[in-house]
Amino acid sequence: MVDDKPAKGKAGKASTKDSVLKQKSPAEFFSENKNIAGFDNVSVSVDGFGTPGKSLYTTVRELVENALDSAESIAELPAIEVTIEEYTKAKADEVFGIKTLERKDEKLYDDYETEKAREKRLAKEAKDQEKQAKALAAGKKVNPSDAKLVKGRDTPVFKVTCKDNGKGMPHDDIPNMLGRVLSGTKYGLKQTRGKFGLGAKMALIWAKMSTGQPIDIWSSTEGQSFTTYCRLDIDIHKNVPHVHVHEKRPNTEKWRGAELQVTIAGNWSTYRSKIINYMRQMAVITPYAQFIFRYIGPTADLRLLLTKAAISSSKNVTIRFARRTDVMPAAPQETRFHPSAVDLLLIKRLIAETTKTQFIQFLQQEFVGINKPLAQRLIEELGPEFNQKMSVKSLTGQQILCLHQLFRQAKFDDPDGDCLSPAGEYNLRLGIMKELHPDMVATYQGSPQVFEGHPFIVEAGVSLGGKDVKPGVNVFRFANRIPLLFEQGGDVVTRTAMKRINWNSYKINQAQDKIGVFVSIVSTKIPFKGTGKEYIGDDVTEMATAVKSALQQCCIQLKGKIVRQQQARDRQLRKRSLAKYIPDVSRAIYDVLSIIAEGQKAKRARYGDTYVDMLNKVALQAITEATVKQKLTQHVEQVDAEMALEYAIQTGMVDTARETVYLRTSDRNRPCAIELHSPVCVIKLFSGF
Numbered sequence: 001m002v003d004d005k006p007a008k009g010k011a012g013k014a015s016t017k018d019s020v021l022k023q024k025s026p027a028e029f030f031s032e033n034k035n036i037a038g039f040d041n042v043s044v045s046v047d048g049f050g051t052p053g054k055s056l057y058t059t060v061r062e063l064v065e066n067a068l069d070s071a072e073s074i075a076e077l078p079a080i081e082v083t084i085e086e087y088t089k090a091k092a093d094e095v096f097g098i099k100t101l102e103r104k105d106e107k108l109y110d111d112y113e114t115e116k117a118r119e120k121r122l123a124k125e126a127k128d129q130e131k132q133a134k135a136l137a138a139g140k141k142v143n144p145s146d147a148k149l150v151k152g153r154d155t156p157v158f159k160v161t162c163k164d165n166g167k168g169m170p171h172d173d174i175p176n177m178l179g180r181v182l183s184g185t186k187y188g189l190k191q192t193r194g195k196f197g198l199g200a201k202m203a204l205i206w207a208k209m210s211t212g213q214p215i216d217i218w219s220s221t222e223g224q225s226f227t228t229y230c231r232l233d234i235d236i237h238k239n240v241p242h243v244h245v246h247e248k249r250p251n252t253e254k255w256r257g258a259e260l261q262v263t264i265a266g267n268w269s270t271y272r273s274k275i276i277n278y279m280r281q282m283a284v285i286t287p288y289a290q291f292i293f294r295y296i297g298p299t300a301d302l303r304l305l306l307t308k309a310a311i312s313s314s315k316n317v318t319i320r321f322a323r324r325t326d327v328m329p330a331a332p333q334e335t336r337f338h339p340s341a342v343d344l345l346l347i348k349r350l351i352a353e354t355t356k357t358q359f360i361q362f363l364q365q366e367f368v369g370i371n372k373p374l375a376q377r378l379i380e381e382l383g384p385e386f387n388q389k390m391s392v393k394s395l396t397g398q399q400i401l402c403l404h405q406l407f408r409q410a411k412f413d414d415p416d417g418d419c420l421s422p423a424g425e426y427n428l429r430l431g432i433m434k435e436l437h438p439d440m441v442a443t444y445q446g447s448p449q450v451f452e453g454h455p456f457i458v459e460a461g462v463s464l465g466g467k468d469v470k471p472g473v474n475v476f477r478f479a480n481r482i483p484l485l486f487e488q489g490g491d492v493v494t495r496t497a498m499k500r501i502n503w504n505s506y507k508i509n510q511a512q513d514k515i516g517v518f519v520s521i522v523s524t525k526i527p528f529k530g531t532g533k534e535y536i537g538d539d540v541t542e543m544a545t546a547v548k549s550a551l552q553q554c555c556i557q558l559k560g561k562i563v564r565q566q567q568a569r570d571r572q573l574r575k576r577s578l579a580k581y582i583p584d585v586s587r588a589i590y591d592v593l594s595i596i597a598e599g600q601k602a603k604r605a606r607y608g609d610t611y612v613d614m615l616n617k618v619a620l621q622a623i624t625e626a627t628v629k630q631k632l633t634q635h636v637e638q639v640d641a642e643m644a645l646e647y648a649i650q651t652g653m654v655d656t657a658r659e660t661v662y663l664r665t666s667d668r669n670r671p672c673a674i675e676l677h678s679p680v681c682v683i684k685l686f687s688g689f
């Protein structure tokens with residue numbers, strides 16, 4: 001007989017508990033799976049809280065990217081200030097409103113060590129440091145996660161502030177924008193840095209988990225007479241904003257923009273270089289933006305910051321990434337879906353949201369690449385059940401399935417890349433020049449390509465030499481104009497640069513030359529691999545091919561420059577070695593001439609009139625050794641100039657093509673008559689100078 005009563009005892013209880021149906025809010029889910037959003041921590045301690053790892057880096061990244069999206073959406077040259085202030089323990093406690101605990105029972109604490117254990121730890125730390133220093137000196141990568149914070153010690157706390165001059169946020173929308181996970185304004189089909197409606201909320205969730213502090217927001221939109229101040233956090237279980245303060249304050253300075261501030265646990269010492277690198281690479285791909293980055297160390301008192309002692313304090317960091325151009329790429333445009341890139345759910349959503357009533361209008365309106373004749377052919381192909389004027393909202397599930405199948409099988413024109421906003425060769429080149437100061441650089445922008453119905457553009461730059469560039473291939477990757485700093489190994493750019501480019505054939509030494517490889521991919525959909533949005537897989541053939549071709553184009557340009565440089569060097573070398581022999585040769589020639597000139601006059605007649613004249617001059621000292629030397633020098637100069645000219649004609653760089661250009665600072669308010677854009681520069685012509 002089967003006993004169908006619930007089992008008693010421990011096992012029975014557990015099974016009852018396991019079968020209880022529960023729901024999770026998105027906020028709860030992401031708070032438990034922070035790594036999905038790049039807030040992964042180095043190691044999880046006994047309380048499950050974890051040692052803060054990448055979270056400080058990701059917080060900076062999310063805030064900066066929102067700030068850039070915001071300024072660019074209103075075609076404003078971005079001016080962004082990021083400040084990371086590290087709190088002392090006392091300051092953090094003051095901010096949290098708690099009394100600093102005085103340790104009475106030392107042995108209670110996790111970092112308690114006996115004298116012997118302390119000695120052992122210090123010795124190990126010294127050994128590890130030595131190992132890391134050696135690895136760094138040998139040019140090897142030191143994994144940040146190798147450097148762990150010691151468990152039980154006070155976790156460093158940081159106030160992160162990001163201020164921009166973007167469009168700001170509407171007063172009433174702020175609580176939902178920043179206090180509800182998966183809410184945002186970037187869900188349309190458009191190239192944007194942000195996409196998921198998650199980043200800033202993850203910073204807040206992390207603040208809530210690590211320090212319990214809410215987020216502070218100041219914001220003002222164009223022409224608004226007030227500034228919104230909002231202090232809020234998230235009700236994790238309900239995924240709704242929990243507003244502490246939401247008020248309007250006078251905006252006397254007519255400020256427009258947003259300022260967000262979160263207080264989080266983090267790890268500056270390990271992620272310092274990543275954060276600074278991120279800012280630097282952002283400056284490369286966004287040379288039309290101005291960034292000011294500050295780190296204020298824990299010992300610094302804000303009031304003392306301007307004193308000499310504070311400025312020279314090695315812990316504080318202030319870096320200004322200056323704006324180098326006011327040429328901003330045209331803003332990306334919202335586009336429509338390509339029929340080959342939609343799934344059943346998406347078709348259903350489009351049907352629910354469309355403003356068109358007839359089936360034929362729906363096809364033309366909601367998809368890119370379907371014009372009226374094509375729409376008619378598609379409807380014809382679907383069979384008698386369908387007609388052009390039928391109500392699109394009345395399509396049955398089966399009919400939608402048929403439409404989807406046809407979309408997958410039919411041939412459509414590829415979408416063009418007009419909706420995309422690449423950085424542009426001019427900006428890419430400028431960014432590389434201003435941040436790396438290379439000896440040589442070449443850039444290239446490929447034509448729009450398509451991957452799974454989404455257009456994408458690959459831009460590339462290859463530089464040689466420069467500041468802070470190590471010998472070998474140094475890869476800089478950008479996706480939708482965001483620098484990607486982690487998980488480099490599997491990325492399509494790294495793999496292509498390391499394995500598929502034959503650097504030797506372009507006269508570049510892969511091991512010894514300081515090669516900078518810059519690749520920026522923009523698309524309405526970046527095929528990121530992994531959860532962290534940190535790398536693009538190598539398996540997307542269309543992208544791998546486009547990356548390789550863009551890099552090869554840069555290399556071809558560089559090879560031309562290298563060959564020209566080599567030839568110029570050879571010429572100089574030849575000239576120098578010829579010039580070296582001029583004194584000896586002049587002396588020898590003059591000695592021979594003197595001997596002949598000193599001989600009998602009758603014998604001189606044998607040499608003909610010209611020579612007789614010359615020999616007479618030698619005899620009279622009108623021609624001396626110095627004269628011979630001068631003539632030989634002139635001759636070497638002339639041969640050199642002729643060779644240079646011949647070379648210039650061959651390579652198309654003739655002097656007649658040159659124009660003298662006078663430069664002066666431009667008056668930004670003066671209207672510019674003509675603007676000429678070329679891949680390497682913009683020339684603005686003003687009238688009436």
Ligand SMILES: Nc1ncnc2c1ncn2[C@@H]1O[C@H](COP(=O)(O)OP(=O)(O)OP(=O)(O)O)[C@@H](O)[C@H]1O
Pocket residue numbers: 062066067070164166167168169177178183184185186193194195196197198199200201202257258259
């Ligand atoms: N500095 C800012 N200026 C103006 N609006 C902002 C700013 N920061 C955030 N927002 C608004 O808040 C929304 C939510 O931002 P959040 O960072 O959470 O997600 P997202 O940027 O949309 O997407 P992702 O998660 O991919 O970063 C944004 O879509 C934007 O509308």
